[in-house]
Amino acid sequence: MEQPAGENPILRPPHPTCLCVCAACGRRARRGGENECTGAAPPAVLKSGHPHVRTTRVTRPAPASLLTIFGATGDLAQRMLLPSLYSLQAENLLPPGLRILGSARSDLDREAFANLVADAINERIPAVERDDTALRGLLERLDYAAASVDDAASMQALAARVSDLRNGDVLYHLSTAPRFYVPACHALGAHGAADARTRVMLEKPIGKDLASAAAINDGVAEVFDEDRVYRVDHYLGKEGVQNLIALRFGNALFEPLWNARHIEQVQITVGETVGVEGRGDYYDDSGAMRDMLQNHLLQLLCLVAMEPPARFEPTAVRNEKIKVLRSLRAIGHGQVATESVAGQYTAGAIDGVAVPGYVQELGRDSGTETFVALRAHVDNWRWSGVPFYLRTGKRLPSRCTEIYIQFRKVPYSIFGGHAAADMRSNGLLIRLQPEERIELDLMAKTPGLDRSGLRLSQVALDLDFHEEFANQRRRISYERLYLDAIEGNGTLFVRRDETETAWHWVDAILDGWRTAGVAPKPYPAGTWGPGAAVSLIERHGHGWRE
16 A cells, blocks of 8 residues: 655554554553653654663764773773774774773873883784884873772762863773673763763673663663663674674575575584683683673574664664564473583693693682583574574683574485485584684585496585685774774664563573572583583484584
């Protein structure tokens, strides 16, 4: 039916008796009642503290004139943040007038902070890639203000410095422990340093369960509207993850096959060779489920499983991701024993070098899992019946992040004899790290002659992005994240409802473990986890791709 001129059917107000549903949090409100969702175009900005977010396309804010980094002398800043800013400077991607204000408890002056920044860049950036002009340009942008979120005088001084340096929008990056997020936001608000032209980046983890995540989000929302909160999952800044998006939605080849009719199973593996590396107290309080699966692996699952967004922009992309998270089948008390596995590494060897077990590194007994594997299902039209196998762990044989899509076998083989037995499923491997590559497993004729007729072999079409784009260096994920946050683009950041829905799903598994008394199963360092992880997948007729 033809639409009246000028009317957008997507934005048409709902029927007066309908319950409106917020696309972000699912909250329902009857039209005309409290917290109504009018469907008007465009919707009014919801007042600060409200958990809802805009549900239509919004105008992107102006680029930041000032980036303020809390925790600017910390490990993350020196390893990732400062080198990323240098790389953006070297490629002329920072706004010309952008100033960078570092802040930490350390009592430094501007020169001392500039020296720290230079040292961090010289240590991280290879000499052949360093450019003295770019480094000088970055150092000229710097300023420093010592501050502690629990010291009102220092925060007032910081706010005054922000006021002096800003010439427009301000981006705050809280590169601190999560317990400081709410106090920092409240202090910025109390001292007049948070307004409609400020936004804030928050590092993961956002809480350790749904209740604590909601408390952090509520506290931040008292100062910053949801569309001004940029929750970081640094995996989303990786080139390989963005290549996954390009692979799915930039090619006509795969999307028609991207469903339960053609795909038999999906595997997502994130392996680490390292142990806890001085993070024992933090890690022992979180474990692999909270530290990796709740965020990184579930975000990868969303990108694999989501429907095509209308546009590659924040609201459209995140609306599709939240649909996936809400479609995850709950793994309750009765399923944790068969659908999930927890493990903990013992002494073993990595690349031939002996390494201690987790409890030896920690220095005390612990029931914390360093490995988790599970079978998930996305209960919707596209993915009904397709298992998603997720696994992650420390002290595994290799450092890798990869997604494996196994397609269903051909419905009928025209080949008899040996050739029929040779048949294998096609598979698509998307490797995100350490190298970025795509492999497509196909069946082909084995060269030569055979009395029985054709013989078939599985061969791989292999695309190595570092060979294909040989002039491109390996990028730090924060280069993309900083560029987008400075420009006001939230597409690759995580919305509140995503975080809390992921916690809701994970909490049920953790609660099931506690109720059932599930203890981590031991596995030697340098192996792919406990044997139960193999049984988890093999009893359904599948096997881990290793």
